[in-house]
Amino acid sequence: MNALLATVRRDILLALRRKSEVLTAVFFFVIVTSLFPLGIGPEPLLLKKIAPGILWVAALLATLLGLPRLFAADHVDGTLEQMALSPSPLGLLVAGKILAHWLLCGLPLVLLAPVLGLQFDLDASALGILTLALLLGTPLLSLIGAIGAALTLGVRGGGVLLALLVLPLYIPALIFGAGAVEAHIAGLDVGGHLSLLAAMLVLAAFFAPWATTAALRVALE
Amino acid sequence: MQWNSVGEFFAMGGYGLYVWGSFGACAILMVAEPLLAKHRLNEIRESLARERLADELDHQAGTS
Amino acid sequence: MGNHGRFEGCIGVRQSIIHWFRFASPQSFYPLAGRMIPWFWAAAAISGIAGLWISFFVAPTDAQQGEGYRIIFVHVPASWMSMFIYLVMAFWAGLGLALNTRVSAMMAQALAPTGALMAALSLLTGAFWGKPMWGAWWVWDARLTSELILFFLYLGFMALQAAIDDPRRADKAGAILALVGVVNIPIIYFSVKWWNTLHQGSTINLTKAPSMAQTMLWGMLLMAFAFWMYSIAVALTRVRAIILERERHTEWVKHAVE
Numbered sequence: 001m002n003a004l005l006a007t008v009r010r011d012i013l014l015a016l017r018r019k020s021e022v023l024t025a026v027f028f029f030v031i032v033t034s035l036f037p038l039g040i041g042p043e044p045l046l047l048k049k050i051a052p053g054i055l056w057v058a059a060l061l062a063t064l065l066g067l068p069r070l071f072a073a074d075h076v077d078g079t080l081e082q083m084a085l086s087p088s089p090l091g092l093l094v095a096g097k098i099l100a101h102w103l104l105c106g107l108p109l110v111l112l113a114p115v116l117g118l119q120f121d122l123d124a125s126a127l128g129i130l131t132l133a134l135l136l137g138t139p140l141l142s143l144i145g146a147i148g149a150a151l152t153l154g155v156r157g158g159g160v161l162l163a164l165l166v167l168p169l170y171i172p173a174l175i176f177g178a179g180a181v182e183a184h185i186a187g188l189d190v191g192g193h194l195s196l197l198a199a200m201l202v203l204a205a206f207f208a209p210w211a212t213t214a215a216l217r218v219a220l221e
Numbered sequence: 222m223q224w225n226s227v228g229e230f231f232a233m234g235g236y237g238l239y240v241w242g243s244f245g246a247c248a249i250l251m252v253a254e255p256l257l258a259k260h261r262l263n264e265i266r267e268s269l270a271r272e273r274l275a276d277e278l279d280h281q282a283g284t285s
Numbered sequence: 286m287g288n289h290g291r292f293e294g295c296i297g298v299r300q301s302i303i304h305w306f307r308f309a310s311p312q313s314f315y316p317l318a319g320r321m322i323p324w325f326w327a328a329a330a331i332s333g334i335a336g337l338w339i340s341f342f343v344a345p346t347d348a349q350q351g352e353g354y355r356i357i358f359v360h361v362p363a364s365w366m367s368m369f370i371y372l373v374m375a376f377w378a379g380l381g382l383a384l385n386t387r388v389s390a391m392m393a394q395a396l397a398p399t400g401a402l403m404a405a406l407s408l409l410t411g412a413f414w415g416k417p418m419w420g421a422w423w424v425w426d427a428r429l430t431s432e433l434i435l436f437f438l439y440l441g442f443m444a445l446q447a448a449i450d451d452p453r454r455a456d457k458a459g460a461i462l463a464l465v466g467v468v469n470i471p472i473i474y475f476s477v478k479w480w481n482t483l484h485q486g487s488t489i490n491l492t493k494a495p496s497m498a499q500t501m502l503w504g505m506l507l508m509a510f511a512f513w514m515y516s517i518a519v520a521l522t523r524v525r526a527i528i529l530e531r532e533r534h535t536e537w538v539k540h541a542v543e
Contacts, residue, residue, distance in 0.1 A: 147465055151458050155448045164444055165462065168437040169469050172476035179480060200472065211465055218457040223346055230341075234352035239417050243356045243410040247363070254402055255519050262526040269529060273539055 003088035007096030008103070014073075015104050021069060026108045029062040033116045044121045051120030052130065052181035059109050059134060060170050063141040066105040067166070068159050070097060070149040071216065084220055094216065095209040098146045106138030122185075129184045136197040137177040143201075143208035144169050150215035172200060309386045311528045312537045318521040325521065329514035336507030344500045356414045357501070362509040363406040364428070366516055367435055368470075370400035374442075375467040378460035388524075390456035391531065393463065394446055395524035399516050401439035407432050427481035431474045438466045452531055 015022050036054045037047055074080040074097075083093045113134050114127040122130065148166035152158040180193035224230040233240040340358035347354040374396040381390030411429050412422045423429070442462055449455035532538045 147461070151445060151462055152448075155445075157448055161441075161444055161448055164437070165441040168434050168441065168473070169465070171434060172469075172472050175476045175480045196476075207468065211461060215458060215461050218454055218461065221454065221457075224342075233355070234346065236351060236353035236355075236417055239353055239413040240355050243359055243413040246409045246413075247359045247406055250402060250406060251515060254399065255515075255522060258519050258522040258526065262522060262529070265526055265529045265533070269533060269538060272533075276539075 001092075003086075004092050004096040004099070007093050008100045011097055011100035012103060015100070021066070022104050022108070025062045025065045025105050026112065028065055029058050029109055029112060030116065032058040032061065034119065037119065047120045048122065048185070051117060051122055052178040052185075054120070055113055055116060055130065055181075056134075056137075056174050056178040059113070059138065060141060060167070060174060062109055063105055063138065063145060064163055064166060066101065067145045067149045067162055068152075070101050070146060071153050075153055075219070080216065081220055084217065090216065091209050091213045094146070094150075094212050098142050098209060098212070101146070102139045102142040106142050110134045110138055122181075126181060126184055129190055130181045133177045133180040133194065133197060136194060136201055137173045140173050140197070140201045140204050141170060143204040144173075146212045147208055147215060150212045150219060153216070153219040173197070176200070309388050311388055311391070311532050312535075312541075314388045315525055315528050315541060318525050322518050322521050325514045325518035329511050329518060332507050332514065333511035336504055336511050339500060339504035339507060344504050345498055350418065353414070353417050356410050358504050358508050360407060360410040360414060361505055362512040363403045363410060364432060365509055366512045367400055367403035367407050367432065369513075370396050370403060370516060371435065371438070371463075371470070372467065374400060375463040378456075378463040381456055382460040382464075387456075387531075388528070390460065391524050391527045392520065393459065394456070395520045395527055396516075397439055397443050397446070398523070399519050401436060401443065403512070403516070404432055404436040404439055408436060425481070427474075427478045430477045430481070434473055434477070435470070438470075442466070 033054055036050070040046065040050070071080060074083070084090050086093070110131060114131050117127045117130055145162075145166050148162045148169075151165060152162045155161060176193045176197045180190045180197070183193060184190045231237055231241070336358065340355055344355070344358075346352055374393045377389040377396070378393035380386060381393060408429065411426075411432065415424050415426075415429075416422050442459055445462055446455045446459045449458055529538055529541075
C-alpha cells in the first residue's frame with residue numbers, strides 16, 4: 001500500500017512541476033464545452049437538452065488528451081523498467097499511476113463540470129447528478145484508458161491509435177453517465193444509471209490494472 | 222415458386238434496389254476478399270522463389 | 286491390471302496431445318491449411334447455392350415486408366459471423382498469449398480482416414434494409430449501433446497490430462486488446478440496448494421477421510453455414526501468407542516454396 005501511495009505522490013509532484021500539462025486538459029474541457037453553444041445557437045431549451053451529452057463527450061476527450069503521457073515519460077527515462085524489477089508488485093505501482101492520473105486529469109473535470117453546466121442552464125439538482133456521475137465515471141475512464149496507453153506505449157502514431165482503441169470502450173460510461181443527467185432532467189429515477197456506473201467502476205478497478213500491467217510487460221520486453 | 226417472369230424476379234416487388242444492393246455488396250466483397258488474400262499469398266511465394274533463385278545463382282557463381 | 290490400463294491411457298492422451306501440438310508449429314500447419322482450404326470452399330459453395338435457392342425460390346413472400354425481407358438471408362449471417370469471429374479471434378489470441386503458440390496468434394491476425402468485413406456487410410445490408418422499412422439509411426437501432434462499435438473494435442485490433450513492428454509484441458498486445466474487447470462486448474451491447482429503449486427506439490425488429498416460416502429459417506441457417514465455411518477458407522488462405530511472411534528466413538520455408 002505504501003508503494004501505491006508513494007507512486008501517487010511522486011506522479012503528482014512531477015506533474016505539479018510541469019503545470020502546463022495538467023492545465024492543457026482542463027482548458028481543453030472548458031473550450032470544447034463553450035464551443036457547442038456557439039455552433040448550435042444560444043436557445044436555452046435546446047442547450048439544456050444536449051448539455052449532459054456535450055459535457056460527457058468533452059470529458060472523454062479531455063481524459064484522452066492526458067493518456068499518452070501516463071507511461072511515456074517513465075518509459076523514456078527507464079523508470080518503468082525499474083518499476084517492473086522492483087520488489088513491490090508492478091500491478092500496485094500501475095494502480096498508483098492510474099490513481100494519480102485521475103487526481104490530475106479526472107478530478108479537475110469533476111470539479112469544473114458544475115460551473116460549466118451553468119452555461120447550459122442546468123438547475124442545481126441536475127448539476128449535482130452531473131457531478132456525481134462524473135465522480136463515478138472519470139476514474140472508469142482513467143482505468144480503461146490506462147490499458148490503451150500501455151498497449152500503444154512507444155508505438156508509432158500512438159496518440160491517434162490510442163483514441164481508436166479506447167473511445168469504443170468508453171461508450172458504456174458515456175451512455176450511463178450522460179443518461180443519468182438526462183433521466184434526472186426528464187424526472188426519472190437515476191439510481192439505476194448510477195449503480196451501473198458504480199458496478200462498471202468496481203469491475204474496471206479489479207481488471208484494468210491487471211490488464212495494464214500485462215500490456216506494460218509486453219511493451220518492456 | 223412465386224415469380225411469374227424474370228422481370229418480376231429482378232423487381233423484387235419494388236424492393237429491387239435494396240435486395241440486389243445487399244446481395245450485390247456481399248457478392249462483390251466476398252469475391253474481392255479471397256482474391257486479395259490469394260494475391261498476398263502469391264506475392265510472398267514469388268518473392269521467396271526469387272530469393273531462392275538468387276541464392277542458387279550465387280552458389281553456382283561461387284563454385285565455378 | 287487396472288493401473289496398467291490407466292497408464293496406457295495416459296500415454297495415449299499424451300501422444301494425442303503431442304500429435305496436436307505438432308500442428309501448432311507453422312511448418313506443419315502451412316501444408317495442412319493448404320490441404321483443408323479446398324474442402325471449406327466446397328462446403329461454402331454447396332451450402333451457399335442451396336441457401337440462395339431457398340432464399341429466392343422457396344421462401345415465401347413476407348406478409349408485412351414483402352420481398353424486402355429477403356435481405357435477412359445475408360444480413361443475419363453476416364451479423365452472426367461478425368460476432369462469432371471476434372470470439373474465435375479472441376480465443377486464438379488468448380491461447381497464443383497463454384501457451385506461446387505462434388500459429389494461434391497468426392490465426393487471430395488472419396481472422397480480423399474477415400471479421401471486419403462481416404461487420405461491414407452487416408452494416409451495409411442493415412442500411413439497405415433500413416431505407417425501405419424505416420425510411421432512413423441509418424437508424425440508431427441497438428443492434429446496428431452495437432455492430433458499428435464492433436466494427437470499430439476490429440479496426441482498433443488491426444491498427445494496433447499494424448503499428449507494432451515486432452511481430453511477437455504485436456501478437457501479445459493484440460491478444461490483450463482482443464481479450465479486453467471480449468469482456469467489454471456484453472457491457473457495450475447491454476448499455477446500447479438500455480440507451481435505445483430509454484430513447485424509444487424503432488418498433489420494427491431487424492433480426493426477427495414476423496411469423497418466420499420454417500423455410501426462411503432453413504435458408505438463413507444454410508446461408509450462415511456458407512458464410513462460416515467462407516470465413517474459415519479465407520482465414521486459412523491469409524494465415525498461410527502470414528506464416529510465409531513471418532518465417533521467411535527459416536530453412537523450411539525455403540523448401541516449402543518450390
